[in-house]
Amino acid sequence: MHRETLPSNAGQSAADARLRIFDSRRGWQLGALVPAFFVIVVIIWVGNSWREIVTGDHDALAIDFTVFWSAAKLAFAGDPVAAFDPDNLAAVHGVQGDFWMPWLYPPGFMLAILPLGAFSFPVAWVIFIGLSSLAMLAAVRPFAGGVTPVWIGFGFAPATFPALIVGQTSVLWIACLLAALAALRGGRPVMAGVLIGFLTLKPQLGLLIPVALLACFAWRTVVSAAVTTILLAAISTFIMGVDYWIEMNSLAQHHFERIRDAAIETHKMTSVYSVLAGIGFPEPWALSAQWTTTALAAATIAVAWSNPKIEFDLRAATLLLGIMVSSPYFWHYETAILAPASLFLLRAGVLTESRFGLLLAALMWLGLAPAIAILLLTDISFLSVRFFFAPVALAAIVVCVTALVRRIRSPFPAPFASQENP
Numbered sequence: 001m002h003r004e005t006l007p008s009n010a011g012q013s014a015a016d017a018r019l020r021i022f023d024s025r026r027g028w029q030l031g032a033l034v035p036a037f038f039v040i041v042v043i044i045w046v047g048n049s050w051r052e053i054v055t056g057d058h059d060a061l062a063i064d065f066t067v068f069w070s071a072a073k074l075a076f077a078g079d080p081v082a083a084f085d086p087d088n089l090a091a092v093h094g095v096q097g098d099f100w101m102p103w104l105y106p107p108g109f110m111l112a113i114l115p116l117g118a119f120s121f122p123v124a125w126v127i128f129i130g131l132s133s134l135a136m137l138a139a140v141r142p143f144a145g146g147v148t149p150v151w152i153g154f155g156f157a158p159a160t161f162p163a164l165i166v167g168q169t170s171v172l173w174i175a176c177l178l179a180a181l182a183a184l185r186g187g188r189p190v191m192a193g194v195l196i197g198f199l200t201l202k203p204q205l206g207l208l209i210p211v212a213l214l215a216c217f218a219w220r221t222v223v224s225a226a227v228t229t230i231l232l233a234a235i236s237t238f239i240m241g242v243d244y245w246i247e248m249n250s251l252a253q254h255h256f257e258r259i260r261d262a263a264i265e266t267h268k269m270t271s272v273y274s275v276l277a278g279i280g281f282p283e284p285w286a287l288s289a290q291w292t293t294t295a296l297a298a299a300t301i302a303v304a305w306s307n308p309k310i311e312f313d314l315r316a317a318t319l320l321l322g323i324m325v326s327s328p329y330f331w332h333y334e335t336a337i338l339a340p341a342s343l344f345l346l347r348a349g350v351l352t353e354s355r356f357g358l359l360l361a362a363l364m365w366l367g368l369a370p371a372i373a374i375l376l377l378t379d380i381s382f383l384s385v386r387f388f389f390a391p392v393a394l395a396a397i398v399v400c401v402t403a404l405v406r407r408i409r410s411p412f413p414a415p416f417a418s419q420e421n422p
Contacts, residue, residue, distance in 0.1 A: 015347035016145030031149025035156035060093040065167020076117025107236035139178035157339035159367025193224020215305035267384035271330035297322035317344035
């Protein structure tokens with residue numbers, strides 16, 4: 001085939017109209033007040049942490065952003081390869097204790113965060129959080145249907161809270177993916193490919209994106225993404241040096257040997273593999289279940305993105321949920337992807353048909369924010385976020401797949417317009 005299907009204006013208008021139920025007093029209360037609460041918590045957390053650093057005898061905190069900042073400092077000083085030695089990172093951040101979080105990102109990402117090395121840890125952290133939040137706010141807007149509470153509510157979705165407080169890249173990655181989806185929907189396949197190319201800066205989450213693109217024959221997007229990926233790798237390798245890749249691959253092998261055991265023990269890893277192994281399944285069984293789930297996710301995405309009866313929003317939700325369950329290396333901060341998945345399911349009319357659907361949308365929107373807030377504000381140490389995440393994730397997948405089956409079995413076509421690829 002040489003055609004790709006793009007959503008019609010009528011289909012987008014119908015999806016936008018479904019969000020107008022939130023253009024009300026209660027919608028404003030939920031869409032503005034709840035995110036405001038978590039924003040305040042983030043501000044208080046960052047403020048207290050800033051004071052702790054300024055008044056204490058250390059330069060950073062024991063959070064994920066410490067690694068990014070330390071690596072950026074080394075790169076800014078002219079020695080990016082030094083970031084692959086954990087002792088060099090420790091010498092920069094000075095955090096004591098059991099702190100195994102190595103630098104394992106490709107040179108393109110190092111190049112992107114290099115400017116943060118010019119700042120102190122608190123300033124760099126605030127800049128990173130601010131840019132991540134603004135990126136998400138901008139990325140959500142095309143899908144908010146002009147409903148301000150939806151735009152604000154999903155731009156500052158509570159589900160992003162765990163990623164923001166540890167300074168992880170998940171929010172930026174999801175925002176870039178949403179921007180790519182907006183470009184695809186808007187008939188800008190080359191721009192979509194460029195944005196997808198940037199997602200390779202954190203490649204482990206994007207393995208199923210090519211499945212979606214190939215399934216709908218989005219050749220211009222595929223080519224654009226491939227060219228962007230190659231250019232990013234070439235330019236960053238030229239700047240950082242070939243030795244960067246050698247050191248990264250060497251450390252990655254050691255890291256994954258360590259993390260395989262940690263995935264079973266830590267309560268903050270939420271992949272299918274870690275959840276099953278964590279509740280007592282034999283490790284080989286849990287790993288087999290993970291790869292089976294990944295294969296099923298890929299097949300489901302292929303069906304959704306190839307079938308003209310499936311509207312764009314349901315395709316997008318399927319892709320996001322497939323990404324969520326496909327990686328064995330999936331942490332609590334990456335569950336922020338639940339929030340935009342719920343937005344697409346709402347736009348598709350899947351979660352607006354019953355109180356259960358609206359409740360599920362609310363739980364996906366909240367994500368792990370309540371659980372992480374409890375961990376931060378109390379002394380509870382036995383709480384496992386896996387058991388907050390797994391039921392919500394399972395329910396979302398069942399609802400999404402059920403909607404796909406209904407659409408495929410329906411005798412009526414989805415509101416799509418077929419356009420010839422130029």
